[in-house]
Structures are given as structure tokens and as C-alpha cells.
């Protein structure tokens with residue numbers, strides 16, 4: 001039988017160092033949630049500086065009313081000429097693609113809450129460059145009733161944006177009265193019927209004379225924004241719509 005020997009201080013130190021190195025380099029090294037690289041800078045949070053720098057506003061020609069991508073030389077798209085939307089203007093920060101698209105999905109579905117600061121900054125930059133003006137309140141497109149528990153991505157980012165703009169955040173101004181299936185993949189007629197009467201003014205609220213900044217994360221067909229804006233307009237508000245991204249089609 002041999003006696004158990006005390007490990008030397010040196011070997012304990014060596015082992016400690018190895019563990020530390022393993023932790024630093026392996027499992028617990030924070031990585032960029034978009035490209036997977038190691039996060040090294042102090043100001044990097046969730047995604048790396050390189051990925052962040054890839055998120056840039058587009059410089060292409062857009063409809064001056066709804067923000068749709070349109071051919072060079074045109075000022076307003078055909079649909080806005082035919083049926084002007086109930087909001088005064090809509091603009092988005094950039095096209096819904098590449099890094100911005102990944103970040104929005106990561107934030108919304110991965111529930112990575114710290115990204116709200118980055119997204120609020122993008123919203124803010126889009127207001128400053130594309131929709132300058134004075135606003136009285138930030139109002140988010142209301143979430144479906146079924147998704148009203150737990151993390152509410154648009155509310156969280158809207159709150160940060162309102163703080164940055166120095167105006168009140170009024171999520172109670174608009175409510176969603178019924179649950180609706182996702183708009184994606186539905187025909188135009190189905191989309192409109194789907195949202196019929198879905199939105200209403202919040203109980204006991206007034207919107208007369210308010211200059212509302214209505215926000216959503218992404219807009220594709222614009223139906224939801226139009227529906228929300230028309231409720232607010234009927235109540236006497238002036239609505240400007242703002243989103244992070246819209247597809248190029």
C-alpha cells in the first residue's frame with residue numbers, strides 16, 4: 001500500500017492554469033452569435049464588430065411614401081398613387097437580408113434580449129435620416145394575444161427607442177382584439193380578411209392630435225401597418241410608420 005502524496009503547490013498551480021486556459025479558449029469563450037468568431041473587444045456584445053459593421057442602410061431608390069424599393073427615376077410607387085396609405089410615410093432602415101435579417105431572427109426567435117440596444121440604435125438612425133420630424137409617442141404594432149406572455153421583442157426595443165428619442169412609449173394605444181394566423185403565404189384577399197377588425201384603440205385611450213411613430217420589425221406587404229395606421233388615423237392621430245427592414249421585391 002502506498003501513501004497518498006500531497007500534490008505539490010506547483011502542480012496545483014499548473015492544473016489551475018490549464019483549467020483557466022480551457023475555460024477561456026473553449027466552452028465559455030463568448031462567440032459572435034452570427035459568424036461564430038471569438039468576441040474579443042469590450043464593446044462587443046452578442047455579435048462581433050465586423051458583423052455589426054455589415055449592417056448598413058441601403059442607398060437605393062425607394063418610394064417616398066411607403067419605402068418600397070422602386071426603379072431609379074420614380075418617386076412614388078404605383079400602389080401609393082392608386083391608394084394612398086393611411087400613414088403619412090413609412091421608411092425602414094435597410095433591406096431585409098443578410099446580417100440584418102439574421103440579427104432580427106436571432107433577437108425575435110432566439111430571444112437574445114441584449115440585441116434590443118443595437119436594434120433600437122438602427123431604428124433611431126432610420127428616424128434621423130429618413131423620417132426626421134417631431135413625434136409625440138412611439139407605438140408598437142400589438143403582438144398577437146397568444147404571444148403576449150414572456151419576452152415581447154417589439155415592446156422591448158420600442159421602449160429603448162422611445163427613451164433615445166425622449167418621447168413616451170405608448171404600447172397601450174393600440175390593441176389586437178383577435179388572434180390571427182401569420183400573414184406570410186396568404187393571398188391579398190385572405191390577408192385583408194385575416195386582419196379585419198383585428199386592431200383597435202386601447203380602452204380609455206385618446207389619440208386625437210397625436211403624432212405617432214408606429215413601429216414594427218419587418219414589413220412585407222404593408223397590410224399590418226396600414227391596418228394599425230388607419231385605426232390611429234380614425235381616432236385623429238397623424239401616423240408615421242417605421243420598420244427595421246423590408247424585402248427588396
Ligand SMILES: [Zn+2]
Pocket residue numbers: 032033034035036037047048049050051052
Ligand atoms: Zn460576427
Ligand SMILES: [Zn+2]
Pocket residue numbers: 063064065066067068076077078079080081
Ligand atoms: Zn409606395
